[in-house]
Amino acid sequence: MRHESRRLILLLLPAGIFFAAFFLLPMARLFFIGGSGKTGWAAYAAILTDAHYFSSLLSTLGVATATTAATLAISGISGVFLQRHKFPGNGALVAMLTLPLAFPGVVIGFMVIMLAGRMGLIGQVTQALTGEKLVFAYTMSGLFMGYVYFSIPRTILTVMAAAEKLDPRLEEAARSLGASPWRVVLDVIIPGLKPAFISAGAICFATAVGAFGTAFTLAAKINVLPMVIYTEFTLSANIAMAAALSFVLGIVTWLVLAVARTAAGSSVAAAG
Amino acid sequence: MKHRGLFLLQLGFTLVVCAFLIVPVILSIMAGLTVNYFVGIESGLTLRWVIEVWNGYRDTIFLSIGLSLACLVVTLILGVPAAYVLAKRQTALTRAMEELLVMPVAVPGLATALALIVTYGSLSGFRTSWGFILVGHVLFTLPFMVRSVLAVLSAIDLKTLEEGAASLGAGFWPRFRDIVLPNCRSGILAGSLMVVTLSMGEFNMTWLLHTPFTKTLPVGLADAYASLRLEVGSAYTLVFFLMIMPLLLALQAFAKPRPAKFVAEETE
Amino acid sequence: MTTQAGKPLAIALENCAKTFPDGTRALEPLDFAIHAGETVVFLGPSGCGKTTTLRIIAGLEEPDAGGRVLFDGEDVTRLPIEQRNVGMVFQSYALFPNMTVAGNIGYGLRIRGTQEAALKARVGEMLDMMQIARLADRRIDQLSGGQRQRVALARALAVRPRALLLDEPLTALDAKLRDTLRLDIDSLLRSLGITAIYVTHDQAEAMALGDRIVVMEHGRVAQIGEPREIYQRPATRFVAEFIGTMNRLTGSAKNGVFSCKAGNLPWAEAPANATEILFRPEDIRVAESHEETGLQGTVAAAFFLGDRTRLFVEVGEARPLVIESTARRAFRHGETVRLAIDPRGLVVL
Ligand SMILES: Nc1ncnc2c1ncn2[C@@H]1O[C@H](COP(=O)(O)OP(=O)(O)OP(=O)(O)O)[C@@H](O)[C@H]1O
Numbered sequence: 045m046r047h048e049s050r051r052l053i054l055l056l057l058p059a060g061i062f063f064a065a066f067f068l069l070p071m072a073r074l075f076f077i078g079g080s081g082k083t084g085w086a087a088y089a090a091i092l093t094d095a096h097y098f099s100s101l102l103s104t105l106g107v108a109t110a111t112t113a114a115t116l117a118i119s120g121i122s123g124v125f126l127q128r129h130k131f132p133g134n135g136a137l138v139a140m141l142t143l144p145l146a147f148p149g150v151v152i153g154f155m156v157i158m159l160a161g162r163m164g165l166i167g168q169v170t171q172a173l174t175g176e177k178l179v180f181a182y183t184m185s186g187l188f189m190g191y192v193y194f195s196i197p198r199t200i201l202t203v204m205a206a207a208e209k210l211d212p213r214l215e216e217a218a219r220s221l222g223a224s225p226w227r228v229v230l231d232v233i234i235p236g237l238k239p240a241f242i243s244a245g246a247i248c249f250a251t252a253v254g255a256f257g258t259a260f261t262l263a264a265k266i267n268v269l270p271m272v273i274y275t276e277f278t279l280s281a282n283i284a285m286a287a288a289l290s291f292v293l294g295i296v297t298w299l300v301l302a303v304a305r306t307a308a309g310s311s312v313a314a315a316g
Numbered sequence: 317m318k319h320r321g322l323f324l325l326q327l328g329f330t331l332v333v334c335a336f337l338i339v340p341v342i343l344s345i346m347a348g349l350t351v352n353y354f355v356g357i358e359s360g361l362t363l364r365w366v367i368e369v370w371n372g373y374r375d376t377i378f379l380s381i382g383l384s385l386a387c388l389v390v391t392l393i394l395g396v397p398a399a400y401v402l403a404k405r406q407t408a409l410t411r412a413m414e415e416l417l418v419m420p421v422a423v424p425g426l427a428t429a430l431a432l433i434v435t436y437g438s439l440s441g442f443r444t445s446w447g448f449i450l451v452g453h454v455l456f457t458l459p460f461m462v463r464s465v466l467a468v469l470s471a472i473d474l475k476t477l478e479e480g481a482a483s484l485g486a487g488f489w490p491r492f493r494d495i496v497l498p499n500c501r502s503g504i505l506a507g508s509l510m511v512v513t514l515s516m517g518e519f520n521m522t523w524l525l526h527t528p529f530t531k532t533l534p535v536g537l538a539d540a541y542a543s544l545r546l547e548v549g550s551a552y553t554l555v556f557f558l559m560i561m562p563l564l565l566a567l568q569a570f571a572k573p574r575p576a577k578f579v580a581e582e583t584e
Numbered sequence: 585m586t587t588q589a590g591k592p593l594a595i596a597l598e599n600c601a602k603t604f605p606d607g608t609r610a611l612e613p614l615d616f617a618i619h620a621g622e623t624v625v626f627l628g629p630s631g632c633g634k635t636t637t638l639r640i641i642a643g644l645e646e647p648d649a650g651g652r653v654l655f656d657g658e659d660v661t662r663l664p665i666e667q668r669n670v671g672m673v674f675q676s677y678a679l680f681p682n683m684t685v686a687g688n689i690g691y692g693l694r695i696r697g698t699q700e701a702a703l704k705a706r707v708g709e710m711l712d713m714m715q716i717a718r719l720a721d722r723r724i725d726q727l728s729g730g731q732r733q734r735v736a737l738a739r740a741l742a743v744r745p746r747a748l749l750l751d752e753p754l755t756a757l758d759a760k761l762r763d764t765l766r767l768d769i770d771s772l773l774r775s776l777g778i779t780a781i782y783v784t785h786d787q788a789e790a791m792a793l794g795d796r797i798v799v800m801e802h803g804r805v806a807q808i809g810e811p812r813e814i815y816q817r818p819a820t821r822f823v824a825e826f827i828g829t830m831n832r833l834t835g836s837a838k839n840g841v842f843s844c845k846a847g848n849l850p851w852a853e854a855p856a857n858a859t860e861i862l863f864r865p866e867d868i869r870v871a872e873s874h875e876e877t878g879l880q881g882t883v884a885a886a887f888f889l890g891d892r893t894r895l896f897v898e899v900g901e902a903r904p905l906v907i908e909s910t911a912r913r914a915f916r917h918g919e920t921v922r923l924a925i926d927p928r929g930l931v932v933l
Pocket residue numbers: 604605606608609610628629630631632633634635636637785
């Protein structure tokens with residue numbers, strides 16, 4: 045047993061060393077640089093005290109929350125459906141739904157432009173129908189659309205993997221007890237997929253908060269924190285402020301994730 | 317029949333989602349091949365834009381392929397053993413470790429890149445090599461590998477399977493090789509799919525980590541979107557699609573779960 | 585390596601207690617010896633420590649400090665399971681989903697570096713022995729529960745272990761399958777002459793399979809003995825009530841007669857302080873009309889079972905007496921019956 049512990053530590057060590065050298069150490073340095081600017085450590089409070097930073101924080105969290113909710117609903121329905129029903133063309137559908145997995149944020153931005161941009165499909169269709177051209181790619185709605193587009197493929201993969209592990213016998217048992225399809229979804233499928241939902245949702249949220257490729261492509265004017273940080277770093281050459289902002293943003297995201305996980309954990313414990 | 321209606325409803329919904337994802341891809345492919353997208357398909361088809369992109373941005377393509385494969389190798393070596401340990405030992409320490417490993421996903425890529433630059437940016441040989449970008453990519457993709465493997469390992473009764481193997485005389489390493497690795501294969505494949513594709517497309521960090529000599533494909537794309545006409549951007553995107561498609565299909569074929577359940581149903 | 589394949593193993597536990605890290609005391613200090621080639625069944629209610637004992641013997645748990653596990657007199661307490669050469673059958677089967685049936689059965693041999701030809705032959709032998717040859721290339725998820733259990737047995741036996749440990753191997757199966765497999769396991773263990781430890785909470789299974797039975801209660805051994813002994817001479821009330829049906833009469837003994845509400849029972853060896861006597865349904869019967877007997881009661885219920893009638897006879901005790909009558913007559917509810925008890929079946933605790 046003691047021998048085994050040593051082996052387990054050995055297996056964990058490579059990842060641990062890499063992580064300490066290339067993440068923990070640099071982050072610590074970033075933290076100190078964040079406090080080394082003109083305003084000193086007050087830079088860390090700026091995200092709350094400075095109205096401009098604070099409003100971008102709010103809109104960042106808002107768009108991430110909306111993205112997560114929409115993505116989980118969409119991927120939950122389609123993922124379970126595709127895992128449960130094997131029909132001709134199922135494979136092709138899965139392949140198409142997971143295709144954008146490889147798309148960088150910048151490409152997603154371009155896809156949004158293709159749909160909702162000045163020369164986009166939605167604009168053309170709405171112009172033909174109503175005479176008015178609907179263009180929203182370069183706004184927060186465009187960003188939301190892009191993030192949902194971005195998150196669906198990986199969330200569907202996670203949901204499908206979890207749905208595969210779901211014991212179909214549980215469902216059959218519930219149905220044999222007279223549960224309607226909706227009750228089966230509520231009482232068996234959703235609880236069974238909950239861990240997958242939570243982990244996929246958490247990643248979804250974090251990605252939406254931290255990504256900046258899509259916003260970068262859509263417009264410099266979209267007021268989300270990553271864009272603000274980038275502007276501080278490159279245009280204003282204010283490395284300290286950029287460091288402080290990104291550090292705070294990282295902490296916020298991480299806290300949200302931790303809280304989500306704890307809440308899920310305790311409810312799981314209560315159920316079982 | 318009620319079930320049939322439900323089936324069709326779900327199918328319809330899934331098809332709409334599919335259209336949302338695929339239609340812009342098709343539009344952009346068309347744009348990359350038309351002489352003038354503003355005029356429309358009537359202006360004629362051409363490979364001019366694609367050739368222009370190939371000549372101008374070839375290097376970014378090769379660099380991205382190499383980077384993502386290197387990233388895969390590193391995350392496999394670091395991530396799979398780590399996931400195994402995390403699955404096996406649920407202590408405060410391993411939980412903290414799991415929490416920490418996910419941080420590079422939680423922390424915006426910009427911040428990670430910034431941190432790497434302020435810490436290692438002065439090592440000029442390292443800063444200008446593709447190894448610098450690789451480090452960032454591994455940080456970002458490692459949690460995906462770990463979580464994907466961990467998810468599979470937590471779903472199977474690893475402890476009893478290992479005890480079964482041990483009772484047959486298998487020591488630690490044989491168990492790891494014969495029982496643990498094969499049984500988390502689906503997780504490893506899903507994780508690999510994630511890692512390669514994420515690395516291919518990583519932009520948030522790479523945009524800051526790259527140098528003029530180490531431009532990856534997404535960096536080139538951003539360049540093209542910002543400075544060149546829509547048709548060139550589309551053509552570049554088309555090249556990206558062409559490049560990623562075989563890889564994606566291959567990985568999907570590998571990652572496809574075995575249809576074992578259906579065989580079982582037939583034979584019972 | 586302290587163990588070699590082939591000859592059956594004698595196992596001894598010395599002072600083996602188990603306290604889990606969370607403080608659960610699963611096992612009180614236990615001393616116990618298992619003879620080579622013997623089948624010992626651990627029997628007891630859920631949570632009494634059967635699995636824990638088995639896992640200590642297997643090497644999957646270490647006993648608390650001071651405890652020792654001896655294999656043929658050699659201390660193996662610190663030896664991990666993979667070096668003990670014991671075969672193990674798990675309740676959940678623990679078959680490897682990444683291998684076929686044949687792959688599972690051959691795994692132990694492969695680990696031992698057995699040559700391909702010998703390995704194939706042995707796997708074939710095991711498949712035949714378990715009558716599952718046609719399943720050789722199936723995946724595990726394509727097997728029924730009974731088939732899985734056969735594969736698990738074959739896998740454990742393929743390496744010719746020195747002892748076979750089985751943890752409730754039949755609990756997950758239906759009654760009929762359980763009976764078939766129990767017979768198969770029984771003849772298998774007899775023909776192999778292997779030392780076997782079998783954990784169950786099913787007393788019928790324990791009776792049928794065990795050379796000796798260890799009855800456990802709350803992490804302690806309540807009684808160790810042959811099935812007959814456990815049944816006929818239970819050492820404690822717990823054992824008496826846990827195994828089979830026990831009748832009970834309360835009263836007092838004087839001058840070779842036990843007196844109770846049902847009457848007087850002549851019993852020459854009655855211990856002077858006996859206030860309660862216990863006996864099995866088969867040791868009491870309805871007396872013939874010409875017989876002398878001082879005991880009687882009223883029929884509370886009678887169930888005709890074909891070969892016999894199960895009677896519940898009210899005698900003024902907390903519970904009615906259970907009697908298995910083979911008399912070729914019908915019993916009426918409320919009928920008064922005279923009772924005869926065979927004093928050889930009486931137990932005083
Ligand atoms: N890993 C563990 N950690 C803490 N307590 C444990 C652990 N394993 C078993 N126990 C406890 O030890 C006691 C004995 O458990 P054991 O599994 O040996 O019972 P058992 O007789 O095999 O019961 P069953 O018939 O239900 O399998 C139980 O109270 C159980 O809850």
